[in-house]
Amino acid sequence: MAALAFLGEGEDVAPVIQEILQQLVNGISLGSIYALVALGYTMVYGIIKLINFAHGDIYMIGAFTGYFAIKIFHLPFLPALVVAMVVAACLGILIERLAYRPLRNSTRIAALITAIGVSFLIQNVALLIWQPNPRAFPDVFPFRSYDLWGVYIDNRQLLILGVSVLLMIVLHYVVHYTNIGRAMRAVALDDDAARLMGIDVDKVISFTFAIGSALAAAGGVLVGVYYNRIDPMMGTMPGLKAFVAAVLGGIGIIPGAMLGGLVMGVAEVMVVALTESTWKDAVAFAILIIILLVRPAGIMGRRVREKV
Amino acid sequence: MKGGMVRGRSLSPASSRIAAWIAGALAVLCLALVNVGVYTYRIDFYFTGILVVVMINIILAVSLNLINGFTGQFSLGHAGFMAVGAYASALLTIYMEWPFPVVLIGAGIISALIGFLIGLPTLRLRGDYLAIATLGFGEIVRVVILNLKITGGPRGLGGIAPKTTFFIAEIVAILTVIIFSNIVKSSHGRAFVAIREDEIAAEAMGIDTTKYKVLAFSIGAAFAGIAGALFAHHQMFIDPRSFTFTRSIEILVMVVLGGLGSISGSIVAATVLTILPEALRGIAQYRMIAYALLLIGLMLIRPQGLFGTKEIGDLFRLGQRQGNEGRRAQADGGEGQ
Amino acid sequence: MTMLEARNLTMQFGGLTAVSQFNLTLSQGDIVGLIGPNGAGKTTVFNCLTGMYVPTSGEIHVLGKRVDGLSPHQITRLGMARTFQNIRLFKDLTVFDNIRIAFHYQAQYNLASAILRLPTFRREEQSISEKTNALLEIFGLYDHRHEIASSLPYGDQRRLEIARALAANPKILLLDEPAAGMNPYETQELTTLIQWVKDEFELTVFLIEHDMRLVMGLCQRILVLDYGVTIAEGTPREIQSNAVVVQAYLGEEAL
Numbered sequence: 001m002a003a004l005a006f007l008g009e010g011e012d013v014a015p016v017i018q019e020i021l022q023q024l025v026n027g028i029s030l031g032s033i034y035a036l037v038a039l040g041y042t043m044v045y046g047i048i049k050l051i052n053f054a055h056g057d058i059y060m061i062g063a064f065t066g067y068f069a070i071k072i073f074h075l076p077f078l079p080a081l082v083v084a085m086v087v088a089a090c091l092g093i094l095i096e097r098l099a100y101r102p103l104r105n106s107t108r109i110a111a112l113i114t115a116i117g118v119s120f121l122i123q124n125v126a127l128l129i130w131q132p133n134p135r136a137f138p139d140v141f142p143f144r145s146y147d148l149w150g151v152y153i154d155n156r157q158l159l160i161l162g163v164s165v166l167l168m169i170v171l172h173y174v175v176h177y178t179n180i181g182r183a184m185r186a187v188a189l190d191d192d193a194a195r196l197m198g199i200d201v202d203k204v205i206s207f208t209f210a211i212g213s214a215l216a217a218a219g220g221v222l223v224g225v226y227y228n229r230i231d232p233m234m235g236t237m238p239g240l241k242a243f244v245a246a247v248l249g250g251i252g253i254i255p256g257a258m259l260g261g262l263v264m265g266v267a268e269v270m271v272v273a274l275t276e277s278t279w280k281d282a283v284a285f286a287i288l289i290i291i292l293l294v295r296p297a298g299i300m301g302r303r304v305r306e307k308v
Numbered sequence: 309m310k311g312g313m314v315r316g317r318s319l320s321p322a323s324s325r326i327a328a329w330i331a332g333a334l335a336v337l338c339l340a341l342v343n344v345g346v347y348t349y350r351i352d353f354y355f356t357g358i359l360v361v362v363m364i365n366i367i368l369a370v371s372l373n374l375i376n377g378f379t380g381q382f383s384l385g386h387a388g389f390m391a392v393g394a395y396a397s398a399l400l401t402i403y404m405e406w407p408f409p410v411v412l413i414g415a416g417i418i419s420a421l422i423g424f425l426i427g428l429p430t431l432r433l434r435g436d437y438l439a440i441a442t443l444g445f446g447e448i449v450r451v452v453i454l455n456l457k458i459t460g461g462p463r464g465l466g467g468i469a470p471k472t473t474f475f476i477a478e479i480v481a482i483l484t485v486i487i488f489s490n491i492v493k494s495s496h497g498r499a500f501v502a503i504r505e506d507e508i509a510a511e512a513m514g515i516d517t518t519k520y521k522v523l524a525f526s527i528g529a530a531f532a533g534i535a536g537a538l539f540a541h542h543q544m545f546i547d548p549r550s551f552t553f554t555r556s557i558e559i560l561v562m563v564v565l566g567g568l569g570s571i572s573g574s575i576v577a578a579t580v581l582t583i584l585p586e587a588l589r590g591i592a593q594y595r596m597i598a599y600a601l602l603l604i605g606l607m608l609i610r611p612q613g614l615f616g617t618k619e620i621g622d623l624f625r626l627g628q629r630q631g632n633e634g635r636r637a638q639a640d641g642g643e644g645q
Numbered sequence: 646m647t648m649l650e651a652r653n654l655t656m657q658f659g660g661l662t663a664v665s666q667f668n669l670t671l672s673q674g675d676i677v678g679l680i681g682p683n684g685a686g687k688t689t690v691f692n693c694l695t696g697m698y699v700p701t702s703g704e705i706h707v708l709g710k711r712v713d714g715l716s717p718h719q720i721t722r723l724g725m726a727r728t729f730q731n732i733r734l735f736k737d738l739t740v741f742d743n744i745r746i747a748f749h750y751q752a753q754y755n756l757a758s759a760i761l762r763l764p765t766f767r768r769e770e771q772s773i774s775e776k777t778n779a780l781l782e783i784f785g786l787y788d789h790r791h792e793i794a795s796s797l798p799y800g801d802q803r804r805l806e807i808a809r810a811l812a813a814n815p816k817i818l819l820l821d822e823p824a825a826g827m828n829p830y831e832t833q834e835l836t837t838l839i840q841w842v843k844d845e846f847e848l849t850v851f852l853i854e855h856d857m858r859l860v861m862g863l864c865q866r867i868l869v870l871d872y873g874v875t876i877a878e879g880t881p882r883e884i885q886s887n888a889v890v891v892q893a894y895l896g897e898e899a900l
Binding site for chain 2: 112127247281292
């Protein structure tokens with residue numbers, strides 16, 4: 001017990017462990033959302049080596065679509081989630097067609113600048129139409145909290161975990177056991193060779209954007225449910241953090257994005273618990289800079305040597 | 309001089325010099341007219357303020373161009389360096405009461421030091437990774453300012469003496485342009501460009517690529533800091549919202565529009581993109597949308613920007629394309645544009 | 646005098662040994678060739694010697710100074726320059742600027758004199774331009790000096806790259822397949838040029854080449870690399886009649 005001497009006399013160990021477990025539950029819930037968004041970054045980067053800057057904004061569009069589906073069309077949660085995912089998938093395909101495809105053979109920096117432009121475009125159009133002030137996301141699940149030996153977990157956190165795990169299982173199946181999934185992996189390895197094998201690379205890229213965007217939209221709707229508020233700028237920070245999560249796990253590696261998302265979520269919640277919450281945005285970038293310097297390939301990645 | 313480092317066939321030195329002279333003379337004339345306007349009060353107080361912002365933006369764009377355009381290292385953290393300079397200078401003025409020129413130099417040195425410390429580790433990264441790391445740096449600066457007491461946190465820092473006159477802004481901008489032009493037209497400037505063109509070949513030619521990348525980053529940071537100092541003493545009030553990622557993007561748009569690797573392009577783009585939104589103030593809420601469309605459109609249609617890597621002087625060669633050298637250029641397609 | 650020496654140079658990538666126990670000694674004025682089938686590890690040897698790779702084990706000495714672990718630019722500054730197998734010109738810059746860049750580390754003025762345009766700056770720039778023009782004259786590229794490097798014909802690009810390496814003021818020159826992609830006539834010209842340049846600039850030359858006429862015509866000694874191992878070393882005549890070499894090139898059946 002010497003290690004826990006800082007607790008002071010007479011204090012119980014149990015509350016500390018309880019607190020840690022509680023933060024872990026909160027962190028994993030938040031991290032699942034980062035993981036969903038990170039998957040889109042990692043898949044797109046794996047296939048066309050582009051940081052799709054607009055990904056966070058697609059997540060925002062997903063949240064707004066879910067909001068309108070529930071609020072205006074009075075859809076129940078699950079159909080609203082599906083609608084948001086479909087709309088985001090279409091938007092993802094559209095963005096790729098119009099903005100990224102014409103630049104496929106230009107420099108990576110040109111593509112990155114375009115992606116920044118697309119992100120700003122979506123954000124500012126949304127600001128114009130929906131106004132900057134936050135909206136309250138409809139209360140689809142009346143808040144209920146369960147007490148598990150002093151650690152509280154609420155029904156929204158369970159929902160986030162359930163939906164995330166389900167979507168990741170579906171993704172795993174699609175990537176590993178379907179033709180389009182095999183094609184995706186082939187294009188990620190070597191797009192020229194894949195083309196020679198008769199794979200329609202354009203179709204695969206479109207499909208990748210569709211899946212990635214749909215997952216981001218799911219994340220957006222879940223965040224709306226979790227925090228009860230959405231606004232047009234909501235995508236920027238989670239988008240960047242999800243990107244950090246993707247890099248942390250090893251960009252281009254799907255399980256890496258999941259792991260990275262969870263680590264990011266837990267780290268952020270812990271920082272908020274230990275310091276003032278204003279520091280939390282800096283933590284994500286500190287993690288990014290450290291990981292890029294120490295292990296640029298990420299936790300699960302392998303180093304690639306540049307050919308001279 | 310020797311016609312600078314230009315992508316594409318360069319002019320014979322004589323005609324390039326004449327063209328550069330004409331462009332320079334036009335610039336001096338414009339500036340002289342503006343000065344007459346300001347000092348005879350034909351240009352009102354409000355518009356003079358905008359002209360100060362033009363000068364600040366020129367400094368920001370030209371300094372970012374050294375990093376992104378000439379050296380080919382993609383930084384998205386320029387607003388961060390601007391913030392460092394702005395806060396450092398404001399604190400120096402408020403607490404130390406140093407004379408303004410000393411404050412400006414101090415702000416530049418502090419930003420350069422931060423640039424050096426950030427650049428040393430991050431410049432090992434390439435392309436888009438560097439972009440994200442510098443973006444992260446900018447955000448960290450913002451969060452640190454938000455959390456410090458001395459910076460006033462989210463409430464900002466007020467009561468900064470209005471020391472940035474049009475005259476001072478103008479002088480600093482002119483000095484910046486001269487300094488950067490002279491740097492890029494030297495052996496050091498060629499080292500920057502060599503890194504942009506092929507880092508491995510540059511290294512094989514004896515260029516210390518790490519040193520020069522960090523150097524470009526530090527010089528760029530220094531002048532972003534000076535621009536931040538001018539900004540702080542112009543606005544008299546600064547808060548973290550002035551130095552968000554959006555600000556970095558605004559500077560980037562100027563550099564990309566003018567041409568990555570063209571100082572005169574950055575000057576023109578910074579001027580146009582500062583004055584135009586003011587002229588079209590009725591549609592201010594569309595400004596960021598217009599910037600976004602401008603970025604996308606440029607990349608799709610003219611990724612090299614208005615001027616490419618050329619300077620204004622080099623653009624005058626259009627008229628003499630049919631000369632004996634020009635014919636060959638057309639024959640072998642050497643223009644590459 | 647020993648110009649370049651490699652002792653037991655070994656380079657491994659993961660589990661793969663690309664070069665194993667490579668030894669080399671070049672004396673002043675030597676011109677030595679490195680040949681071997683594709684993938685034998687020739688370019689890896691070059692990359693180790695020039696600091697692009699840090700060898701897994703072994704030592705490299707340039708002009709008596711140990712260089713393994715140094716960066717490429719430091720090795721270049723010690724007096725060893727190279728060309729690349731896949732031509733690494735600054736391809737969007739002019740021919741003139743390609744050469745001027747290589748004079749960079751010899752320019753004797755600092756940033757301040759460049760910014761202030763001090764007399765040292767003007768004098769040095771003048772001298773760089775003159776030296777650049779002189780090199781371009783030697784390589785017959787003077788008339789093309791304002792053209793973009795990538796617009797030159799292939800053979801000219803190869804020669805420009807050699808000229809650029811010379812501008813870095815080397816005592817040792819490493820050429821990686823200088824004749825690749827050249828026709829027999831151009832190769833013949835290039836052979837003469839390399840010989841002339843070596844004598845004129847008092848160079849020591851180490852080159853990789855597949856074109857046997859160039860190698861046999863130029864080199865005093867030849868090393869043969871196969872699967873990263875030096876399988877033969879000797880004069881061109883010895884190499885031509887070496888059974889092991891013939892086997893490596895043509896396979897078992899040839900014997």
